[in-house]
Amino acid sequence: MSYSPVALQTALLILSNSSATTLVDIPGSSKKIITGLNVTTFFDETTPTTVPAATDCSAAAWNTWQEWTACTDTCGSCGTQTRFRSCNKPLDTCTCTGTAYEKEYCNLAVCKFPKDSCCEGFVPKSSGGTFVCLVNTTATATP
Structure with a gap:
C-alpha cells in the first residue's frame, strides 16, 4: 500500500504537533524521527491513494x-x-x-x-x- 505525498506530509505535521510525540535526532544525520504515537494506526484510518507502479507503461x-x-x-x-x-x-x-x-x-x-x-x-x-x-x-x- 502506498500513500500520496500530501497524506504523508499531513501525517507528519499532525504527529509533530502532537504533545504525545517527540522529535528525535538521527545520529550522523540532519533528519529526525517521530516517536510517541503509532504511525501505522494513523495511516490505517486514512484512505490510501493509488500510485501507479514504477513499471506501469499504460500512460504512454x-x-x-x-x-x-x-x-x-x-x-x-x-x-x-x-x-x-x-x-x-x-x-x-x-x-x-x-x-x-x-x-x-x-x-x-x-x-x-x-x-x-x-x-x-x-x-x-x-x-x-x-x-x-x-x-x-x-x-x-x-x-
Missing part, C-alpha cells in the same frame, strides 16, 4: 503530430515531406505503439517543360480536372 501515449516539413521539390511527385511526433512516456523503457515518423510525396502537379512531367515511378493522370503525377500501378518489372 503519442503527442500530437508536428507540422509537415516543406516539400523538397516543386512538381512531378518528386518531392517528399515528413512529420514527426514524440512518445510521452512515464519511463524511458516504455514505448508507444505505432510510428513516430510519416513521409509522403508532395507537389503532385505535372512539371512543365523542360523538366520531365513526373518523377520516376509516377505517371501523369487526370484527377479532378487537372493532371497530377500518381504512382504508376501498371509498370512491369524488367528482367
Whole structure:
C-alpha cells in the first residue's frame, strides 16, 4: 500500500504537533524521527491513494503530430515531406505503439517543360480536372 505525498506530509505535521510525540535526532544525520504515537494506526484510518507502479507503461501515449516539413521539390511527385511526433512516456523503457515518423510525396502537379512531367515511378493522370503525377500501378518489372 502506498500513500500520496500530501497524506504523508499531513501525517507528519499532525504527529509533530502532537504533545504525545517527540522529535528525535538521527545520529550522523540532519533528519529526525517521530516517536510517541503509532504511525501505522494513523495511516490505517486514512484512505490510501493509488500510485501507479514504477513499471506501469499504460500512460504512454503519442503527442500530437508536428507540422509537415516543406516539400523538397516543386512538381512531378518528386518531392517528399515528413512529420514527426514524440512518445510521452512515464519511463524511458516504455514505448508507444505505432510510428513516430510519416513521409509522403508532395507537389503532385505535372512539371512543365523542360523538366520531365513526373518523377520516376509516377505517371501523369487526370484527377479532378487537372493532371497530377500518381504512382504508376501498371509498370512491369524488367528482367
